[in-house]
Amino acid sequence: MTILVRTTAPAEAPITLSEAKAQIRVDHNEEDVLIQHYIDAATSLLDGSAGLLGRCLVTQSWKMEVDALTGPILLPFPDTVIDEAKFADGDAEDVPYRREMCGQRPVLIPLQGWGRSAVISFTAGYGAPQDVPATLRQAMLLLIAHWYDNREAVTIGAAGAPLSMAVDALIAPSRLQRV
Structure with a gap:
């Protein structure tokens, strides 16, 4: 989930x-x-996740909690900067990842930690x-x-x-x- x-x-x-x-x-x-x-x-x-555009207008911060890293994570919005990705279980260590694009949306590809829960913090929007x-x-x-x-x-x-x-x-x- x-x-x-x-x-x-x-x-x-x-x-x-x-x-x-x-x-x-x-x-x-x-x-x-x-x-x-x-x-x-x-x-x-x-604006935002419930908006007709499916994207953020003015810069705003979001958090995505993932039950288990089972593969690449498609972030919900274009115009996104990943601020941090941490494992949610244990001592909240950084998730090693690579960022790629899938169409207009960024994808976070975990390099290790499969099956662990994670929290991804990111900023989205066009700017001001x-x-x-x-x-x-x-x-x-x-x-x-x-x-x-x-x-x-x-x-x-x-x-x-x-x-x-x-x-x-x-x-x-x-x-x-x-x-």
Whole structure:
């Protein structure tokens, strides 16, 4: 079994409150809490292990606990730096490993210690908020504006549209393809 836990959240969201307010043309402070909620919701929709992108936006730290090293370990996100890998049983000694890539995602290949449990700490994300690709930031701004303008569920015809085509098109190139 593998357990994945975010240990340090990003210091900042990919979109600032002032950027969101400029997008929705709000020049007062009465709805700042609501707009910040939309920023947080758009970030959650795209970011991390449960996000639509399958990757991290702004730099954040994660820990992966592995019951037993039985082969190469595919790390969950692209744009990942392995901070440390330690055996979880005993005195927490370093796991000797080699790092390779499998498509967009890094793979940790243990060089010894098969069958032992391990904890892998890593950092993932594009970097600072300004390093997040413009297409993803624009998709978030479109979502925030949509939610601000439509404060209830929106139905088009007989079927609801979970994401606008523009948002879907903007995030598609950055989505991690899961196989």
